[in-house]
Amino acid sequence: MKIARTAALLTVAGLAPLAAMATPLTAGIEPAQAAPTMAASGATVVVADTSSVQKLDPDVVTNFLDFQALGLIYDQLVQYNSKLQLVPDLATSWSYSNGGKVLTFQLRHGVHFDDGSLFTSADVVASLQRAVNPKTGDASASFLANVKTIVAAGPYAVKFLLSRPDTSVLNGLTSVNLSIMPTKAIAAGTLAKQPDGTGPFEFVSWSPGNSFVMQANPHYWGGKVKIGEVKVETIPSEQSIASAVEAGTVQVGLLTQPQVADHLPKSVRVDKVLDLTYRALMLQDRKGPLANLDNRLAIACAVDRQQVLEDSVFGQGQVVGPVPLGPFASKPVSAVCPAPNLASAKRYLKKAGDPNGFSFTAMTSTALDPTSSAQATVAQANLAKVGIKMHIQNLAGDAYIQDWLKGKFQAAFAWNGADPNPYTMYGRYFGTGANLGVPAGYGSAQLEKLLLQGDTATSAGAQRATWAQFSRALTSQAVWIWLFTAYDYAAVSPTVHGFSLQPTNSTSLYSLRTATVS
């Protein structure tokens, strides 16, 4: 099985202001353990986002901010660097043998978890066995679909026995969903309330809907952490986040709206990066008008992706297909109507037997993606031109995620995580045994075959050809409507040095591991 990497689906639309107004429904969580032996020192960095940390168990998170925050507490076996190259993390090296069917990792020595226990191969085995256990509900379990067994080969080596040669498993292992956790905590079942990793920060407290606090891990294997405390706060409006950075009460503000980032004073540094993540209008295929291919194609032809990009993020990004960027980027962005074509849309509607259009509901969550409301407004107007009536349902962040995971929607404006490897990105949605097949809303033997073919292709030419075919298959069936990829922005206080965004949204805060505060 394989999964997509940063699971992050995070989509859109909702009631962020309510989240700020509401008193948390559950009490904040404080650590059960005593404070670390060495007191944390250094300044506090407050990170603000419109979203809030939703869950603490790294295996089940799907919200971008959850990935970002827990990514500072947990390590994985391998990680991406800023150029999206795989680099060592808890594994110092890896190698394939037996015709690519055995993948062996050498592990880092002298690493301790926050609870003080020593990191060994037993923790890797226990963590990844937990991830693939269906009862866990790991959002990235599919990434390990081709792993038959994981065995310890001594205290500091593990072997993955694969059902077939598989290189994408390495991409998958970068996901926070496949973090390494201590065997003891897994057995105790405490990870949903007490994060316990080997990363540069350790968990302090969590107030649902409000804040998530971490302090420097004095035992971090990567050297002394310069920042004493990181506090992730929820501020429901990006304008307010910008004001807070300007006022100095927030040091790093995570933004998606260029109109906010562009109007920050010069004293505030703005970091921006074209993100791999993409926005899409996900369509469910199980019932109602969207089960009809021609109706879906009518939507694909009626939506003006460029206008959606222009009006929602002021053109700061690019219209993309299923594979947004990189060597396998979808070109053209869609096999059907790469540019809006109302005449074609009407033809498809007529062919579908709905010449006057049809109605459906699309959910958004502005708490999760502040641009989603604008995306929906543009698409609604586009679709109305051919008689398709799209109702917009804006949900709070947690409600959106729950409905998304259960596939309880007709359509959803989604902000989905991505990966340089298309198999990693879509295996979890459309691959064999895809663990996100329910929200994907679509499956076919052709897609499964192409995913397998792309993952096992040995030459660059064959890979390109297969992924191009895969993109065509997705867009010719209008499985979803892929919209655009956009820049992520961070408003950074001048007191913070060395912070930069990463091209995968789920690792946006990664550079806080080495950043300093003056």
Add this chain to the structure above:
Amino acid sequence: MTRRRPGFLTGLWLNPAGRAGCVLVGLVVVGGLLAAVGATPYNAQLQNPLTTLKGPSLSHPFGTDQFGRDLLSLVLEGLWVSLKIAFLAVAIAGVAGTLAGIIAGYLGRWTSALIMRVTDMLFAIPAILLALAIVTALGPGALDSALAIGVGYVPIFVRVVRGPVLSLRTAGYVQAGRVLGFSSTRLLFRHILPNVAGTVAVQASLALAWSVLAEASLSFLGLGPPPPTASLGEMVSQSSSLASQAWWTLAAPSVAIVVAVIGFNFLGDGLRDVFDPRSRTALAA
């Protein structure tokens, strides 16, 4: 020497607050009606990529938004939606509250105690919070918003109606009606209700102002009618991130809300003065 007391409308116009209220509410109502009959300068939902974020001009007096839509047309549509919701909410609150108020005031004893304790409980919850809870449960929409807002204002009507009814029930003409064998229903609705109508009218005008504000608040929080229905609160919410580069996108819906709220408040003040016998005497003097 005394002059003849002015009529209701004349009295309202002679009152400065009433006059200001009439003018402002007139503007709002006329604007809303223009949208209702489709007489806006542009199709409010018409997006135009060539005219995004244009400042106020002769062709677009309020400017355009990030989708190139004419803000004047959107504001007029938003006003119409606000007025519909506000009037419906006040109708719900007014009818339910007045009925409960006159029953509580007239029947007294345990009926009054029961109604007033329920009223106290509702009073303990801020109206906007109650509206938030109800609309969250029912889902966003114009009718749901009206119901949510209306329920929150029922207790106020109960209170303001019950007080006068308590004194009216012992008035001579009510006692006389009882002696003549009039039914309670007849006494309540033919003799007592007309005498508290002025109080209800004043309260209704003030409640309209609160309702416009509450509707805008719900829409601002994303709990108002969903797009493409225009909503002033949602326009404010959407434009907050654009304020520094396109102030008019924030100013247009904000000013519309302010005018509507102040207008209904002034009108309420004017009505209160007109219905107050002492003020009417002063006007006539």
